[in-house]
Structure formats: structure tokens, C-alpha cells
Amino acid sequence: MRRSRAGLAAVLPLLWLSVFFALPFLLVAKLSLSDTVLAIPPYAPRLDWSQGLAGLRAFLDGLDGETYARLTRDRLYLDAYLSSLRLAALGSGMLLMIGYPIAYGISRCPVAIRQALVMAVILPFWTSFLIRIYAWIAILKPAGVLNTALHTLGLPPVDILNTETAVLLGLVYAYLPFMVLPLYAVLDRQDESLIEAAQDLGATPLAAFWRVTFPLSIPGAAAGVLLCFIPMAGEFVIPDLLGGSETLMLGRVIWTEFFANRDWPAASAVAIVLLATLIIPILLFERQQAKVMS
């Protein structure tokens, strides 16, 4: 009885996800096996239903792995792939180191202000991502706010806009709320009496932290890392606005192939490669979410 009703509520969202999420990915996969042609839309083969089965056969014959072969021949793609993963990994590590003390600090505060602090961490996430990254351009540019401040203090200027450092800074800045929240969630739930017990047994506060608090917070850290790593690896806006031409990331390559080069099959093949790389973290993330939600 209840089973069937739950299923009924799922029909519409399920249909939506099939049409607007699952089906489009099949199309990306198909297109990655197609070739570029000068036409609108700029790819071939196209399935011709009017030819019936012969049309389908001709269509299937036209698909090949040529685009993928092309990706392996050009160093650019490999470089972009490696630097995407490297920057996402570096960013996740830095986020963990910066986010942990913040989340831990909030969990130590009195209940009354804890809520307001959590709200203060989430609020920037609600304001435009693009605008917050744009704000950094004005800060980091050669005659920008940062260098003006450094000059006033008598310090030498730094020139980091359009470098990988700026991209990392942008990644850490934009994804910090996503790291703090899951960490705070586990730290806040922690049973204080465990720490007291450890200290009663003679552990120093630092030892109690390393041997009780920290190990218990690892699920939150894992959730935060996954939540940040996956979208960071495919990030477009941050490397595009803060990185120079040498900072290649896959999200940016997909964008360029699509908009500048009008090479839809290459954009699709890069998307498939990125997706194949991220599928393991995505599955891990889903398993964890399913556990939290149930």
C-alpha cells in the first residue's frame, strides 16, 4: 500500500531525471564517437530515421574512436587532465587545513551564537559565485587592493593574478563553506563525555583531540573532500577568470572546444574522460549521502 504510493510520487521526478539527466549523457557519449564536420549542428553522422534500419546501420558505422585517438596525440589534453586533478587535490587539502579549525572553533562556541556563525559561513554561498570570483580580480591585479595595501605597509608587491596560485586561492575561497559544513556537522554531534573520559584517564587536551575528536570527525572530512573535489576538478569560472593562459583545466578545455573551436565531438570526449575519472568519487559520495540520509 505505502510502497506503491511512494513509487507514485517518484514518477514525475524520475521521468524528469531520465529525460534531462540520463538521456543527455547518452548523447554526450554518442557525440564523443562522432566526427566534426562543417555543418549545423557541426557533427556527423546524424541518425536518419526515414531510412529505417539501413539508416541506423549507416549511423552506427559512422561512429568511431577517432576523437579519443586525437586526444591522446595532443599533449594539451593530458596536461589539462593532470593539472585539473592536481589543482583539485591541492585545493581539497588546503580546504581541509583551513576549514577544520573554523568548523572546530564553531563547534566549541556557546549554542546561542553557533547557529549565527553557521549562517555566516553559509551566507557567501548564497551570493553569486561569479561575483565573488570577480571580486578577487580587483584584489589581486597588479595595481589592485592587495598590492596597494602591501605598498602602504612598505612590503614588495606580488603579482599573482593569472597564475596557478590565484586559481588555488579562488578554489579555496569559493568552496570553503562546502568544507566547513560537513565538518561542523560531525564535530557538533560529537559526545563531549568522550573527551572528558579521555582527560580523566590522563590524556592532555591535545592528545584527546588527536586520539578521540579527530578520528571521529573523519567521515565529515571525507564528505567535505568529496563534495569539493568533484566540482573543483571540472571548474570553469575560477581558472578562466583568475588563471592565466597556462592554467589549463578540463572544464576550460571543454568550454574552449565547444565555444571557440566549435569542435563538439572533442568537447564531448573530454567530458566523457572527466566523467569517467570522477565516477569513483561520485559513487563514494552517493554511498555516504545514502548512509547519512537513512
Place this chain on the structure above:
Amino acid sequence: MRRGPSAFNIASIALGLTFLYAPIVILVAYSFNASRLVTVWGGFSTRWYAALFKDSQMLDAIWVTLRVGVVSATFATVLGTLAAVALARGGFRGRTLFAGGIYATLVMPEVILGLALLLLFVGAGLPRGFWTVTLSHTTLTLAYATVIIQARLGSVDRSLAEAAQDLGCPPWKAFVLVTLPMIAPAVAAAWMLAFTLSLDDLVIASFTSGPGATTLPMRIYSQVRLGVSPEINAVSTLLIGLVATGVIGAYLFLQRRARVADSGAA
């Protein structure tokens, strides 16, 4: 009994919040700068706001963005409520796959989702414009709406709706009359989050939009590529003000409601 925060805890929070807010504060401050140069303070002025309201392309983009946001957030909230109900009740075949689909959209890089949706619209022969962006934003925000509403549904007492049904109320009516009022704050929060995410999205809109449907982030992006301009600071400030007012207002409202509910229960 919780120990209070140490000096180190307070310093971490203070530094963290400074890092999060300083760029926003700087951006807002320079939107009132009379000088065109971003780093030279030329006195207080609202000239960039005046320029903004004369910029018809920018105003068009704002109008498109608001329409896309309202329609897609409404779609996403309705679908998200249904999905959350299905996930919370659970136990139907394909639930794992369904939940998987929801969480996958949550973390999917936007470039991939944008490209995938565009290929769908091209394949279906749909002309790109307002509706393709709206459908895409619904897909993007659906998962967020689901997660928020599902979290609230988990803490709602299900026996009330069951009691209504035992008394002869049809399931859909029990949902509308009993469950929905209880999860209303979460539904409102889901709508707001979906709306702000739609307002904010550059990548998916760029892929799926067509002529005449340039959204505000697309417009901002094309200007930012040409360099920092105070007019962008002005439009950004308005956007930040709008969202901050909405979010803080909703937060205070919910807090008061929660307090009223608490004192009512006591």
C-alpha cells in the same frame, strides 16, 4: 558541559570569516567609488548605479534572469517535494538508482551538465532561449530542493498524516492538509535556494541559452572579460543586497516561528 572556545578557536573563526567576507566588502565599497579606477578612492558617488539603470542590455538581462529564476525554482520545488516524499517513504523498486541520480546532479561539474543538456536540445530540435535555460536550471536545482525538503521530512511525525488517512482522508489530501504545512519552511527554503542558484549560474545558461535570452551572469561575464568596471560592482552589490535580505529575512522569520512553536509546546 561544553568547554568554551579557546583563543585559537576564536582566531580561526575570525580569520575564516574575514577571508570569506573581505572580498565582498571591498566589492561593495568600490561600487560607491566616484573614480573609475578600482584602487583609487575618488569620493562617494552613486553614478555607477545611475549608469546601470540606463544600460538597457543590463536591464534586459536582469529581467530574463528573474523570470528564469522564478519559473525554474517553482518547477524544481514541486519536483523536489515529490522526490523527497518518495525518498523519505522509501522502499520502492529503483530507489537506490533514483537517489543516485539526485546526488549525481548535486556534484556534477556544470560544464558537463551544460554540454549534455545542450546536445539534448539540439537533438530534439528545440530552439534555444528562455525555455531551454529554464528547463536546464530546473534540472540543476532539483537535487538541492530534494535534499533540503528530505532533511525536514525526516524529522516530521508521520503518524499525523497516517491518522488523517485512518479517518478517511485520501493520501494526497492528507499530504496537502497535514504534511505540507509542517514542511512549509523547508519548501520555502528549497525554493529560495533554487532561485538563487538559477540567478547565479553562468555555465549552464551559456550552453543552453539562445539569442534574446542572455542572463545577467552571462552579461556580467562578457563585461568582466574586458576588465573590472565599477558598473559591474554596482549590479553585483544590488544582487548581493537582494539575496542577503531574502536569506537573512527568511532565517529570522524561521527562528521566530521556531521560538513560537517551542513556547507553544512548553
